[in-house]
Amino acid sequence: MSSKVLKQxxxxxxxxLLQAEGVGQLLDEQLLAAIARGDLSHVEAAARRHDAxxxxxxxxxxIYQAELHAQADELQASQVRTEAMVQRFAAxxxxxxxxxxxxxxxxxxxxxxxLASSLLNLPQRTASATFLHRLVDSADYQDRVRPALHEAxxxxxxxxxxxxxxxxxxxxxxxxxFISRLPAAAEESPEDDLGQYLCAVIDRTEHLQDLxxxxxxxxxxxxxxxFLAESARLARVGGWELTLRPYVLRWSTQLRxxxxxxxxxxATLEATLARCAPYDRKLLAGAVARAELGQPFEIExxxxxxxxxxxxxxxVGSAELSEQRVVRVLGAFQDITSQHQVRRQLGELxxxxxxxxxxxxxxxxxxxxxxxxxxxxxxxCEMLGPPGASNVTLVQALAPHLxxxxxxxxxxxxxxALTCLDPLNVELRRPDHGGVERWLHVTGRAHADPHGKxxxxxxxxxxxxxxxxxxxxxxAKEAAETANLAKSAFLSRMSHELRTPLNAxxxxxxxxxxxxxxxxLVMKPHRVTLxxxxxxxxxxxxxxxxxxxxxxxxxxxxxLLPLDLRHSLAEALPMVQGQAERxxxxxxxxxxxGEPCMVLGDRLRLREVLINLVSNAVxxxxxxxxxxxxxxxxxxxxxxxxTDTGVGMSEAQQAELFQPFNRVGAEKSGIEGSGMGLFVSxxxxxxxxxxxxxxxxxxxxxxxxxxxxxAPAG
Numbered sequence: 185m186s187s188k189v190l191k192q193x194x195x196x197x198x199x200x201l202l203q204a205e206g207v208g209q210l211l212d213e214q215l216l217a218a219i220a221r222g223d224l225s226h227v228e229a230a231a232r233r234h235d236a237x238x239x240x241x242x243x244x245x246x247i248y249q250a251e252l253h254a255q256a257d258e259l260q261a262s263q264v265r266t267e268a269m270v271q272r273f274a275a276x277x278x279x280x281x282x283x284x285x286x287x288x289x290x291x292x293x294x295x296x297x298x299l300a301s302s303l304l305n306l307p308q309r310t311a312s313a314t315f316l317h318r319l320v321d322s323a324d325y326q327d328r329v330r331p332a333l334h335e336a337x338x339x340x341x342x343x344x345x346x347x348x349x350x351x352x353x354x355x356x357x358x359x360x361x362f363i364s365r366l367p368a369a370a371e372e373s374p375e376d377d378l379g380q381y382l383c384a385v386i387d388r389t390e391h392l393q394d395l396x397x398x399x400x401x402x403x404x405x406x407x408x409x410x411f412l413a414e415s416a417r418l419a420r421v422g423g424w425e426l427t428l429r430p431y432v433l434r435w436s437t438q439l440r441x442x443x444x445x446x447x448x449x450x451a452t453l454e455a456t457l458a459r460c461a462p463y464d465r466k467l468l469a470g471a472v473a474r475a476e477l478g479q480p481f482e483i484e485x486x487x488x489x490x491x492x493x494x495x496x497x498x499x500v501g502s503a504e505l506s507e508q509r510v511v512r513v514l515g516a517f518q519d520i521t522s523q524h525q526v527r528r529q530l531g532e533l534x535x536x537x538x539x540x541x542x543x544x545x546x547x548x549x550x551x552x553x554x555x556x557x558x559x560x561x562x563x564x565c566e567m568l569g570p571p572g573a574s575n576v577t578l579v580q581a582l583a584p585h586l587x588x589x590x591x592x593x594x595x596x597x598x599x600x601a602l603t604c605l606d607p608l609n610v611e612l613r614r615p616d617h618g619g620v621e622r623w624l625h626v627t628g629r630a631h632a633d634p635h636g637k638x639x640x641x642x643x644x645x646x647x648x649x650x651x652x653x654x655x656x657x658x659x660a661k662e663a664a665e666t667a668n669l670a671k672s673a674f675l676s677r678m679s680h681e682l683r684t685p686l687n688a689x690x691x692x693x694x695x696x697x698x699x700x701x702x703x704x705l706v707m708k709p710h711r712v713t714l715x716x717x718x719x720x721x722x723x724x725x726x727x728x729x730x731x732x733x734x735x736x737x738x739x740x741x742x743x744l745l746p747l748d749l750r751h752s753l754a755e756a757l758p759m760v761q762g763q764a765e766r767x768x769x770x771x772x773x774x775x776x777x778g779e780p781c782m783v784l785g786d787r788l789r790l791r792e793v794l795i796n797l798v799s800n801a802v803x804x805x806x807x808x809x810x811x812x813x814x815x816x817x818x819x820x821x822x823x824x825x826x827t828d829t830g831v832g833m834s835e836a837q838q839a840e841l842f843q844p845f846n847r848v849g850a851e852k853s854g855i856e857g858s859g860m861g862l863f864v865s866x867x868x869x870x871x872x873x874x875x876x877x878x879x880x881x882x883x884x885x886x887x888x889x890x891x892x893x894x895a896p897a898g
Contacts, residue, residue: 289378291316321348420519746895756794782895
């Protein structure tokens, strides 16, 4: 029963009571009037009417009383039902699987369930006022939530998606908002005249993240499919699938492209077998039949594309089982035409290389640094024997077959190959066999990964003894030819140098003989002097030739004694002082002064060297020139430098120095000389353990430096 019906019943009850009071008052008035008139019949009639009316009112009251009792029972039952409904609503509100809040039309929060309390960081009941706009993004509240409340007021419900909320700890999340208007309550306050609203909030953060993840997965899947398709295209791989129930074959797009099959060509096993070479069709058919029984296969086939292009194909396939039964066969064809051609060419090259190695006596070795193994091919094993243990290094394997000092040579060359990736190319001396030299030529190259780490070294080795013997014979031939040419040149120069003084002697002798025959012989001193000078020059030439002969034959004896280089220079300078004065060249004798500078040398040979060097510096100088001698200790040795200010020499002239009787063009200058001085001087210095070097600049002068060993202290 509603409150309106109950109010109508109460008003009817009040009207009955007023009627009852009115009946008694009317009876009293009628009785008093009748008695006053003395009209007893009228009194009796009024009493009967009063009793009838009273009986009627009593009956109405009795009926109304019964109705009131029924209504009271009904009201009590309704109250019980209402309380039960309130309890069920409270339980339903608290136990709803979504966050729910009850708000007024102006957004004031009245109540929230547990999920809303945790999601929106709200107390379930609070004395302070909390408003919905503090929980929602301000823009969303004004633009969307307020209009939604108006819609719920008019239509009892409204729904929003993608509303921004502020949750626990200030966390911002996106959710859906569902608004429902609650039925009006009897005890509503004036604030609730516009109704109360149940707001359900669903956090869509995870859902949106799942959607984003799903979208990203879809994009990644598409990329993966595109990548696999591109990879299959680049790898020239096409797939196929054969389902057994129903018996249907499917070709991939890549397989159609590889076999150049049109799109309308139906995929069947017969069509696939038709693309095989006739001699390979039975092979593929048998492999597929075995795969239908659960046996995988991997075979190579010759196939032909739809346009007639020959292909070499690697075919693989395997069965897919379901409940111990084969439900389909999956397979792929890979175009290995280029690889097959490369394998065939590689096989031919390998065969030719093996034949060439066998013909040339070349052995191959392979040192795997990752696995620590060393392998010799049969040819190298035949040449040197097996490497022994497989975990030895190349140096350890070859060292027993080499001379003792060659292992270090090999190790140094191998170190460069491993650290700098330089090619390995080394000649190694082996122990002699039967008095014959033996050599081993080893070559190789290191192979490294992209980071520079050497993974293996592969190379070859062969007996290079015949090559060395051929080189030795060639060198001996060239040396003999050179010696023959040098001999011819030496004889030519000697004949020229000897003929000059001999012609002078013979010429003056003939003059003297002719004058004697004519009876006009008169002794002329200058002629005798010229004859004597020519004879002395001839003697010097003979002595120099004898010196060269003794030097070349190794019969020159050198006695190394401690000598004072300054004193030796002081003895040599006076020998050329007269020549220097005649040519107007100044000699600097400052190097003769100072503390003794002791060297190891032969007194006679050292004196001859010093005279030759200073004499050349004077002869090939210019008038008014200067010759300077310096003695100094350099890097543990003693050096004597003779510097002149003469005409100097070009690089071409310097290249021809130190050759017997070769004056590098000075024979045309009119300056006396035999071309033997520098050659003999250098050989004497070398016999004394020293060195001679020369630096010359045209039009500036020449410096000749002699380096000698210092004498031991004490």
